[in-house]
Amino acid sequence: MRGTIITRFAPSPTGPLHLGHAFSAIQAHDCARQEGGTFVLRIEDIDGGRSRPEHVQGIFDDFGWLGLSWDGPVMRQSERLDAYAAALDRLREAGLLYPCFCTRADIAASLSAPHGIGGTVYPGTCRALDATVRSSRMANEPHAWRIDIARAVAAAGQGDLFWQDELAGAVVADPWALGDVVLARKDAPASYHLAVTVDDAAQGVTHIVRGRDLFEATHVHRLLQELLGLPVPVYRHHALLTDAAGNRLAKRNGAPTLASLHAAGQDGPALADMLRRGQAPPGFALPPP
Ligand code: GLU
Numbered sequence: 124m125r126g127t128i129i130t131r132f133a134p135s136p137t138g139p140l141h142l143g144h145a146f147s148a149i150q151a152h153d154c155a156r157q158e159g160g161t162f163v164l165r166i167e168d169i170d171g172g173r174s175r176p177e178h179v180q181g182i183f184d185d186f187g188w189l190g191l192s193w194d195g196p197v198m199r200q201s202e203r204l205d206a207y208a209a210a211l212d213r214l215r216e217a218g219l220l221y222p223c224f225c226t227r228a229d230i231a232a233s234l235s236a237p238h239g240i241g242g243t244v245y246p247g248t249c250r251a252l253d254a255t256v257r258s259s260r261m262a263n264e265p266h267a268w269r270i271d272i273a274r275a276v277a278a279a280g281q282g283d284l285f286w287q288d289e290l291a292g293a294v295v296a297d298p299w300a301l302g303d304v305v306l307a308r309k310d311a312p313a314s315y316h317l318a319v320t321v322d323d324a325a326q327g328v329t330h331i332v333r334g335r336d337l338f339e340a341t342h343v344h345r346l347l348q349e350l351l352g353l354p355v356p357v358y359r360h361h362a363l364l365t366d367a368a369g370n371r372l373a374k375r376n377g378a379p380t381l382a383s384l385h386a387a388g389q390d391g392p393a394l395a396d397m398l399r400r401g402q403a404p405p406g407f408a409l410p411p412p
Contacts, residue, residue, distance in 0.1 A: 128160030129329045132193075133319065135167040136178035139380035140185050142407060143334070143372040146364045146398050151332035152191050153399055154359070163326050164193040169200040169207075169311050169318050185381040188391035198326060200318050207313035210321050210351055211268060211306060219275045219350065220306065222257060222266040223249040244302030245269065268307040272298055272346075279349040286345050289330075289359040291338070296345040304343055320344045324353040335360045336371070362410045364403060372407075 132148040134140060140148075155162035166182070168174035186193070214220050225248055233246045250271060252260070260266070276298055284296040306317040313321075319340075323331060338360040348355055363371055372378035385391060394404065403409040 127329065128155050128158045129163065129327050130155040130160065130332050131163045131165055131323065131326060131328050133165040133167050133322075133333075134182055135170065135173075136175060136182060137170065137173040138374050139178060139181050139382055141372050141374060141378040141380050142384075142398075142404065143364045143378065145185070145189055145381055145395065146409070147332070147334055147361065148186070148191060149189070149395055149398050150359070150361050151330075152193075154330055154332050160329075161194045162192075163195055163198065163328070165198040165200070165322055165326065167200050167315070167318065169313055169315070171201065172310060174201070181382055185385070188381065188385045189395045190392040191395065198322060200313075200322065203318070203322065203325075204312050206321050206325060207307075207318055210317060211313070214270065214275075214306070214350060215268070217278060217350070219271055219278060220268045221250055221252075221271055221303075222261055223269045223303075223305070224260055224264050224266050225249060245304075247303060250303065265309045267305045267309045269303040269305050270343075272303050275346055275350060279346055284345045284349055286341060286355060287357050288338075289357060291360065294341075294358075296342045298342055298346040300339060300342045316340060316343050316347065320347040320351070320353065323356060324348070324351075329356050330359065331356045332359045332361065334363050336363060364398075365408045365410070367406055367408055369408060 130151040132151050134144060134148075152162050154160075164182075164186075166179055168179070211220065223245070225245075229248070230243060230245060233248065249257075249269070279298075284298070286294050286296060288294050304316055305314045308314055341358060341360070345355070347353070365371055366376070366378070370376060374380070384394070397404060398409075401409055
């Protein structure tokens with residue numbers, strides 16, 4: 124229904140935006156604008172160690188250059204810690220979380236670590252700790268909080284969890300695909316999975332338009348929505364803009380930043396129009412949706 128759609132763009136200010144971000148932001152922006160809906164901006168600065176104020180300012184500048192506007196106040200994850208703590212408490216009280224003391228090296232060294240869609244699936248080492256060992260380690264060691272997927276799936280109830288994807292159709296969520304993911308990190312009070320799910324609901328987002336690289340994450344987000352009693356948005360996981368050889372854009376691969384294109388005198392709104400017509404600038408490629 125006209126006017127009821129809410130979409131969002133949710134960048135992490137850990138580096139400057141590149142053309143792939145612009146393509147994603149334009150899709151989410153236009154999805155709302157075409158329906159007379161609302162488009163919100165959320166700064167995903169939960170990772171205090173990697174987020175930088177200059178990149179937040181860069182996002183605002185890039186939006187101005189591209190001719191994109193957002194509605195209402197900008198949400199910042201760094202100001203939402205109470206909301207994440209409340210969600211974690213709820214899951215912890217339901218017995219669905221456990222503290223994890225493992226380092227990345229511990230997990231990589233585990234011979235039993237199985238592989239899932241997103242890489243190594245946590246082998247469950249800390250899930251099996253007995254209560255006494257767990258509480259003495261909690262008093263002395265930094266720890267993350269992981270979701271116990273088996274318990275969480277049981278708590279979510281009978282039957283499959285679905286989401287509606289505008290491009291992929293009806294998708295049955297597979298919460299097992301990513302294993303016992305981290306919901307609160309040792310070095311950050313919430314993980315991406317928890318913060319994004321809580322915030323999309325808090326901002327009333329009805330349509331999540333984001334890159335296909337995040338498709339698998341939705342398996343977990345759909346489970347968290349169920350456990351936390353949150354509404355289920357419609358998703359559109361769009362194809363990713365690539366370089367001419369088909370490689371995903373990333374700063375480390377030398378993708379030009381929007382700021383550098385701006386500084387070189389490119390016309391922002393003309394570039395945005397090109398991307399919205401589904402055309403890639405010279406040297407880039409856009410696979411069909
Ligand atoms: N903050 C995430 C990123 O920059 C995107 C989150 C999302 O769209 O769900 O990759």
